[in-house]
Amino acid sequence: MQALIIFFVELCLLRRPPQHLPASEVLLGIVLVTDLFTGMLVGMTASLSWLESFLQSLVEILLMMSALYLALRQLRLATRFVQSATALLGSGTLLGLLALLPLSLDPTGSDETDLAALGAFLLLSLVIWGILVTGHILRHSFSITLGQGAAIAIAFEIFAVTFVTSLFGGA
Template sequence: MSVLAILHFFIDLCLLRRAPQDLPASSVIFALVVVAGTLGSMLLALSAGEKALVGFLQGLLDIAFMAALLHVILRLVDKPARFLQTATALIGADTLIGLVALLPLSLAAGADETSGLLVLAGFLFMGLVVWGVLASAHILRHAFEIPLMQGVFLAIAYDVLAFFVIGGLTQGLS
């Protein structure tokens, strides 16, 4: 699978047109999305005024935490064979949406408090948060064979849990 085909797959996945099982179970693709996800986290951190090292560590911790939790849950529901495709899909979708989030962050960085750009950036960012939850829910619904709304609940629960766990672990690095 070429890099362009992988990128096209993740765009379709984020648009809910493809499912994680459509992606080959490949440790090479998994490694590529882990590297892309970590670099994306560094870019997001830099654009938010943080140190690149903070973004790097937060990205790695997020991936490791998600992978560990996903591994445990897939084992509990007796679907461990779905781990590689599901983890790859979750990391890749999160990375793609995170890179798109650079647009509202760059709009906000150049705006003053009286500018409508700040409000626009906020709405765009919130839209990306909702899109990210839906993309994750779509992936989780296929992985666990559950309704989309249960996937939404799991995606939101994970985001809240990860926010506190990863934020707590990297609190003193800023």
Template sequence: MASLLPQLWQLCLLRIGPQDLPYSPALSRALVVAALAAGLLNAAAADALGEHLLPRLLVTLAFLVAVPWLLLRLRGYGNRLAQTVAAIAGSSLLYALAFLPLSLLTADFDPAEPLPAQVLAGWIGLFLTGWKLAINAHIWRHALGLPFAAAVLLAVGLLLVQVGLGRLLEGAA
């Protein structure tokens, strides 16, 4: 795992693609579990472990595994699944760990009277989310053989669907 961290960092800097990660279904599974655990840690830090936790975890799991499986199969690149899932889950893990201090800082956020540090945390969170979108677009471009603009549209579209589905399931729960 220690030798994987520099590769994941290079992926997040858009210097390598998912094809440069080791082909290992076991590694992909481990990164998915780690990314889900980091998401749980963020939810705990933000005091958001409530009743809607299971639907959120299921949506996250679907977008880490099922969506890449489906998109890669549709494009005829099913053999790229392990590395694509590793790239998405690994970058999601790093994103969640980078977001953890922001979750801790904004746990008691009051929109009527935000603290200056909370406003700064919001801007940093927005930057991190934009960066994660760029990373996802980079991964999709390499994994699916798409032009960058199409990969950006796919990454943004998937984020919107994921957030919308999460909201819908939270309302249904």
């Protein structure tokens, strides 16, 4: 387990590619559950109910996994799905856990404090880092450049936020 955590830290530091993960559906399932749980924690820290946090996290994961599978399948790279999905979910879990601290500083609240500003800055930094990590994973999954992977990550993030917001309201 410790080796797996170290792998995801190194993946988030752009030092390891997703293809170094085992192509294990069991591992994919475990990481999917941890990412779903982490998404719930992030949502609840951002003042959502546990049910709304769960549903938003579930929709986002389903959207990401569907898009990844369809794109890999279209390019005849479907054999890379398990490792790519595991990498995306595992890095998402790690970055989600790191987001709990800045979110606890209430960066989107009505109080304009120095701590809230620090929380907003840290949260923005994590979003940018997450885009780079996703770009890194997509680079290896689709044999593209990091810039192309990051551009796809930004486009997907905009789409996912818009879609989830339209389903659940402005929360």
